[in-house]
Amino acid sequence: MNLIIYLPHRLVIAFLTLIGVMIGTFLFLHVIPSDPAAIIAGQNAPEEILEATRQKFGLNAPLPAQFWRYAMRLASGDLGVSLRTGQPIFTELRRCLPATIELATAACAVALCLGIPLGIIAAVKQDTFWDHLIRFFSLAGLSVPTFFFGMGALFLFYYLLDLLPAPGRISLTLSPQTPITGLLLLDSLLYQDAAVFWDALRHLLLPAATLGYLSAAPLIRLTRASMLATLRQEYLRTARVKGLSEYKVICKHALKNALLPILTVSGLMYGALLEGSVITETIFQWNGLGRYIVSAMLESDIQAVLGGVLIVTLMYAFINLMVDLLYCVCNPLIRYV
Known part of the structure; x- marks a missing residue:
């Protein structure tokens, strides 16, 4: 097909x-x-x-x-009215969803930049010091609870070192202009407001790094396993015999064939991040979709919960479609059946 x-x-x-x-x-x-x-x-x-x-x-x-x-x-976009606020649910979701998209996209970028390169290095350097160090790094990400890691990062970089700002999306002293997309970084670029852009970026760094590291941990293990299985294939030995450099053998041939399961898990990871990480959003006072749905559940706002569920389903369906279409980009020889 x-x-x-x-x-x-x-x-x-x-x-x-x-x-x-x-x-x-x-x-x-x-x-x-x-x-x-x-x-x-x-x-x-x-x-x-x-x-x-x-x-x-x-x-x-x-x-x-x-x-x-x-x-x-x-x-028609009518998701009902929230029992808590009396506001249309679609309006409330439109207000909190951009915060989740911004955080999820940044966290996914961190996870991919960490997970794929470290997984490749661990596979190429199998059973060496670097392999053991990277596996320990990923195991720590899988083992440490989200609330502990988030609060520890906040305590270190905000309270002790004072390198990053307080929780929230933007400092109270700044007033962003009327939202266009709801994404603070993008809106500040559109308005050419450098002060809001850099302040929003500094607020985004810590929660994105927290979620990104925790999401990168399983990605490292998957990339390592997929690369190890690919590196044992006969065609890679043939490529080395033909005189190709190790860089081309690993990045052009091995990674390309090991990328499909990585791509699948990355899509699911991004979908999970778009649901909203409730613990991370709570620690960093990030008013996103996860906090909205949980707050609605705690206050028995059924209409709001179901509206959030429908939005999450729509996003998952779109992401799965994009991942399926990206398969043919990674492997043009793939056949859909």
């Missing part, structure tokens, strides 16, 4: 996945031991308000009709 046929096939699968999640969230609203009208109008709303809510949102209609109305609302 070539890419032209494969792309519509994957788009159909992604669309069916979204439909399945929509059905799941819709049924969840009807199986929980609570009246959907009471969720929307409030648990203490009088009966006449509840009845008016049922009429307004069509909750008296049959389930298929209710689902169709629910799907149409989601298609």
